[in-house]
Amino acid sequence: MKVAIIGGGGLVGSCAGYALQLGGIVSEIRMLDVAAELVKGQALDLLHGSPFVADQRIGSGGYELIGDSDLICITAGLRRKPDESRLDLINRNVALFLEILKNVKAAGLRPDAILLIVSNPVDVLTYLAATTLGLPARQVIGLGTTLDSSRFRSLIAEALKLPPTQVTALILGEHGDSMVPIWSAAQAAGLPLEKYPGWSTHLGEELFQRTKGSGAEVIKLKGGAGFAVGVAIAEVIHAVALDRKRILPVASLLQGVYGIRDVCLSVPTVVGRSGVEQTLEIELWPKELAALQHSAHVLRETIDTVLRSHPSAQAAPAGLGKPVGPPPARSGSRVTMGLGGQAYGLSTQRQGGNGGR
Ligand SMILES: NC(=O)c1ccc[n+]([C@@H]2O[C@H](COP(=O)([O-])OP(=O)(O)OC[C@H]3O[C@@H](n4cnc5c(N)ncnc54)[C@H](O)[C@@H]3O)[C@@H](O)[C@H]2O)c1
16 A cells, blocks of 8 residues: 655654554555655655565655555644644644645545545544545545544553553544543453442543643643654554454544534544445443534534635535434444554554454
8 A cells, every 4th residue: 555644744744654664564655745855854764764674665755646645644734832722723724734635636636545634623624625625535534533542541551550452442523622531431451441440530530631631741741742643643544554444533524423414523433445434323421422412513613614714615515414413313232442452563564464463
């Protein structure tokens, strides 16, 4: 699989490139950035390490690299300032993002290309890509709450002295202030988290608040997130590359799941070679469902604001229906994220493998 990273010169893009290199699964890593020298340097640095890692083609260039790329990951953007909410970034980032989409479109995309949006505000930008690019919406994935869920799991594991890969906990909704912790499905090694020795509601709330503030915490400490978001990006790309059908909390254009329509946010999603293969409606506690629908309202309001100030982004497909409605009847089955043991690391997995690590 050939992967292009637009924004590859930056912290997130270069960490994603490095994570893809260590994964050794994709065949080609192509780095693009307006900062031409910087991205050339990032690609060269990766190339120099390749003999220790995997037989991948690594390089940099311009939009001519997009046409035959299988997956295009967009990390280009402006960083959030320490005291800025992700949604405040919108005014600074939407125009830049629309310009990138225009360039991607002009370069011509493979009909089966997958787009992975990482730049913030990720849910809003994913919506713009899904509705204006001309690709089927299922081929546009937003990183969504993948990183938030991983941060959440890591902090729970640290607090309870559990192995992080054995903690399964989900964050759904917006990658932002209205994100929703799904306590009803949280587990440690298959055991309900609420029954684990040392667990308390108070501790849970503390860990969730820290998770929510993790982006700002990291920005304050080191300027921006890199390693964790890099491995989160690689997790999604590997799910596509290996057609793994992994259930991940990524964002996509929702058309009725949990009664939510015409907005992009994260729900448990089956990710495979064709992108978003299924969105799952796991049973939630009523307050979780209400919080998820609130998240959808928050995002829809932001999308409306963006569409008003960027008329060129008004190409939403017809017949999408009401933004958020009442939830349809649910199956009642409890679906979890499995053991969550897919820790990403110095993997021995190589191209063509089955993804088991
Ligand atoms: N979704 C998530 O979970 C998540 C997590 C962390 C960061 N982010 C977002 O990722 C984005 C990048 O963050 P970063 O820390 O890497 O920032 P950065 O400043 O280090 O890198 C951004 C890169 O984008 C490039 N760029 C700017 N305009 C461009 C254009 N028109 N075409 C191509 N490249 C362009 C810049 O030259 C720069 O190299 C931000 O929007 C940030 O908020 C998202």
